[in-house]
Amino acid sequence: MSASALMRIPIWKGNRIIDLEHVKNIKESIDYKAYFLDSGYKTVQYDEMDENNKPVKKTYLIDGQHRISVVIDYFENIQDAKDFSVTVTEIRVDSEADAIEYFNKINNVKPIQFKEDPNLIINKYLQRLIGSYPVKSKLFRTGATKRPYLSVDKFREALLKRVDNLKKISIEKFIKECKTTNTKIIQELEIRSLNDKEKELKIITKILELDFGLAWDDKFKWLDNILP
Numbered sequence: 001m002s003a004s005a006l007m008r009i010p011i012w013k014g015n016r017i018i019d020l021e022h023v024k025n026i027k028e029s030i031d032y033k034a035y036f037l038d039s040g041y042k043t044v045q046y047d048e049m050d051e052n053n054k055p056v057k058k059t060y061l062i063d064g065q066h067r068i069s070v071v072i073d074y075f076e077n078i079q080d081a082k083d084f085s086v087t088v089t090e091i092r093v094d095s096e097a098d099a100i101e102y103f104n105k106i107n108n109v110k111p112i113q114f115k116e117d118p119n120l121i122i123n124k125y126l127q128r129l130i131g132s133y134p135v136k137s138k139l140f141r142t143g144a145t146k147r148p149y150l151s152v153d154k155f156r157e158a159l160l161k162r163v164d165n166l167k168k169i170s171i172e173k174f175i176k177e178c179k180t181t182n183t184k185i186i187q188e189l190e191i192r193s194l195n196d197k198e199k200e201l202k203i204i205t206k207i208l209e210l211d212f213g214l215a216w217d218d219k220f221k222w223l224d225n226i227l228p
Contacts, residue, residue, distance in 0.1 A: 003071050004083045009043060012060035013156055014100055016117045023069045034074030035084040037067045042089045042106060044099045048143035058143060059090070062099065063106050096142055096152045097130040118163045122156055128171050129178055139212050148207040150215035158220040165227035177226040178214065185213030
């Protein structure tokens, strides 16, 4: 793969927050010659569902975000920058939970980072929550998706806004509270489904079929009750 092509692959959102000092150190260590950064990249590929609920293959860079930042800077700031080949390992995963597991395996993350980096904290809670539901149902989906399926990207954003409170409760309690919230939402929607004039009867019916209502409010305001 060419470096310019790799640049166009989005960074996986579960990655740690980029360390600009580390990027600077990489630049200095290679004397700003980005073509030295031609190996060690890893991507994950999995299916995202489009608006018609059809699978679309998507690829994300899961390892090498600091190096690719140097490469991007090289192309943006060096006049007549020449493209070069890079080696990339591509891993196929079935879900966001699998992507998180793979990320943990390939990254030598220090324990302190798991306690401080917001994205890594969220990964732990998200992986366990996804794992508590049937995998085959694909209730948690990356990228743009529609209710009743939960957009992992939007859910990450909602958790990031509340990460300080997220750290205060155990993963077990978080999952328990999510399950309790789901039960309450389902009960409320069962009542609404009895009304033939309900405007969102179609989506409510699908939610009840799946017994999954966490994405009913796709802004996840219910998190305020769990993470006040």
